[in-house]
Amino acid sequence: MENLKLDGTKSTPEINFDLESGILQIKGESFPENAAKFYTPVIGWIKEYLKNSTKEMVLEFEILYFNSSTSKIFMTLFDFLEKEVKKGKKIIVNWKCDKENETAIEFGEEFKEDMDLLPFNIVFL
Amino acid sequence: MEMSLYNLYKELKLQNMIFCYSGPIAQSSIEGVGCTLRKNLEAEEIDNAATLSVFSIFVEQVQNILNYSAEKLGGSGDSDDELRVGTIVIGREDNGDFYIYCGNRIKKADISNLARRLEEIKFLSRDELKSLYKERRRMESGSGSKGGGLGLIEMARKSGKPLEYSFVDIDEQFSFFSIKVVVGRK
Numbered sequence: 001m002e003n004l005k006l007d008g009t010k011s012t013p014e015i016n017f018d019l020e021s022g023i024l025q026i027k028g029e030s031f032p033e034n035a036a037k038f039y040t041p042v043i044g045w046i047k048e049y050l051k052n053s054t055k056e057m058v059l060e061f062e063i064l065y066f067n068s069s070t071s072k073i074f075m076t077l078f079d080f081l082e083k084e085v086k087k088g089k090k091i092i093v094n095w096k097c098d099k100e101n102e103t104a105i106e107f108g109e110e111f112k113e114d115m116d117l118l119p120f121n122i123v124f125l
Numbered sequence: 126m127e128m129s130l131y132n133l134y135k136e137l138k139l140q141n142m143i144f145c146y147s148g149p150i151a152q153s154s155i156e157g158v159g160c161t162l163r164k165n166l167e168a169e170e171i172d173n174a175a176t177l178s179v180f181s182i183f184v185e186q187v188q189n190i191l192n193y194s195a196e197k198l199g200g201s202g203d204s205d206d207e208l209r210v211g212t213i214v215i216g217r218e219d220n221g222d223f224y225i226y227c228g229n230r231i232k233k234a235d236i237s238n239l240a241r242r243l244e245e246i247k248f249l250s251r252d253e254l255k256s257l258y259k260e261r262r263r264m265e266s267g268s269g270s271k272g273g274g275l276g277l278i279e280m281a282r283k284s285g286k287p288l289e290y291s292f293v294d295i296d297e298q299f300s301f302f303s304i305k306v307v308v309g310r311k
Contacts, residue, residue, distance in 0.1 A: 010156040031159075031184050033152040033191060065177060067184050068275035075262045103177045114259060 001052075004045050012038055013063060017045070022055045031067035039073045043080070056090040062097070062125075064104060071107075078111055082118045092119045099124045142216035149198050149208035155187045162215065171310065178283045178308045179215070179223050185276040186227040186306065187213060194229035195299060212303075221310040228303030236292055236300060243290055243304075246281050254282045280306045 001019060008014035013028030024046070032038045050057065059081075066074070081091050095108035105122060112120040137145055143165060144158065159180055166176040190211030198208040211229035218224060231239065246254065258278045281288055283306075290304040 010160070011152065031155070031188075033155075033188060065181065067181070067188065068279040069188075071279075072262050072275060079263070100173070102174055110255075110259070114263075 001049060004042070006042075015042060017049070019049075021058075022053070023058045023060060025060045025062070027060075027062040029065045030063060030070040031065065032070070035067065035069035035073045039070075039077070043073075043077055046077070047080070050084055050089055050091075056092065059091070059093045061093065061095050061108075063107070064101070066107070074111065075114070078115060078118060078120075082115055085117045085119075092121070094121050094123045096123045096125055140216060141218075142214060144213070144215040146214075147212040149210050150187060150190055150194075150213075151208055152191065155184060155191075158187075158213075159183060175223070175308060175310060179225065181283050182225045182280050182306045182308065183213075183215065185280050186225050186304070187211070189276050190227060190229045193231065193235075195232050195235075196230045218307065223308045223310065224305055225308070226303065226305040228301055230295065230299045231292075231302045233298060233300055236302075239302065240292070242277060243288060246278055247287050249281070251282070251285070254278060258282060284308055 003019055004015060004017035004024070006012075006015040008028040011029065011031045011033075013026050013030050015024070015026050017024040078093070081093070085091050093111075095111070097104035097108060099105075108120075108122045112122065144162065146154075146158070162183060163176060163180055166179060171179075190213075191209050194209035194211050196210035198210065209229070211227060214224075214226040216224055216226075246257065249257065258275060261275055261278060264274070277288070286307050286309070288304055288306055290302070293301045293303075295301055
C-alpha cells in the first residue's frame with residue numbers, strides 16, 4: 001500500500017495518511033456536493049489498511065466546518081471503526097479543535113456521545 | 126417593460142438584503158458566494174458562532190436546491206455537472222436577525238413528502254431535534270439522494286426558530302417551494 005494524500009480544496013479537506021506513523025490526518029472544511037462520493041474511496045482505503053495492519057491507527061480530525069451530508073458519512077466511518085475496535089484493532093480518534101470554536105467542539109461531542117468502544121478524544125489546540 | 130437596475134438596487138437596499146441571486150446554481154457558486162458571505166459577516170464584526178450558523182444554513186439551503194430543484198439545465202447525464210435553478214436571498218430583519226431565504230420549483234407530486242418532513246420538525250424542542258438528527262444520521266440514505274436527508278433538521282437546529290415555508294402553484298405539474306430560516310444576532 002502507498003501513503004494516501006489528497007490536497008484540500010475550497011469544499012473538501014486535506015487528507016494525509018502516513019503508513020509509517022499510522023496517523024491519518026483530515027484537515028480543513030468539508031461541504032462537497034456529494035460527500036458520500038468524495039469519502040467512499042477514503043473509507044475504502046482505511047478498510048484495506050486495517051485488513052493487514054496490526055499497528056495502532058490514529059485518526060486526527062481538524063475540521064472547522066462540515067455540512068450535514070459529511071456528518072452522515074463521518075458517522076458511517078466511526079461506526080465502522082467501532083466494529084473494528086470490537087474485533088480487537090487499536091484505533092484512536094482525536095477530534096482537534098480550537099478552544100474558542102464552540103461549534104467544532106459541539107460537533108465532536110455529538111460524535112463522541114454515540115461511540116461506546118472507539119476511543120474518541122476532544123483535543124484542544 | 127424597461128427594467129430599472131437602480132430601482133432594483135434601491136429596493137434590495139431598502140429590504141436590508143446582503144445578497145440576492147436567482148438563476149442556475151452549481152457547487153462552485155456555493156464555494157464562491159459562501160466565502161464572500163463569511164468575509165462580509167466578519168467585516169460587520171458578527172461573532173463566530175452566528176457567522177458559522179448563517180454560513181451553514183446557506184450551504185444546506187443551496188445544496189437542497191442543487192439536489193432537489195425540479196428546474197434543471199444542461200448536464201451530460203452525470204448528475205454532478207448539472208445546473209439547477211433556484212433563488213437565494215440573504216438579509217437582515219429589522220431587529221438585526223439574519224435570514225436565509227431560498228426557493229425553487231418542485232414537482233407537485235413531491236410536495237406531500239416534503240411537507241410531511243417539514244411539519245415533523247416544526248414544533249420539536251432543541252433536544253428533540255438533536256435526537257432526531259442523530260437517529261437520521263445513522264439511517265441509510267434513500268437511493269438517488271445525494272444528500273443525507275439531514276439538511277432540514279440541521280437548519281432547524283442552527284436557527285433555533287421554526288422554519289417558515291410555503292408552496293405556491295405554478296401550473297399543473299409544478300409548484301414553487303420556498304423556505305426561510307432565521308438566525309438570531311447574538
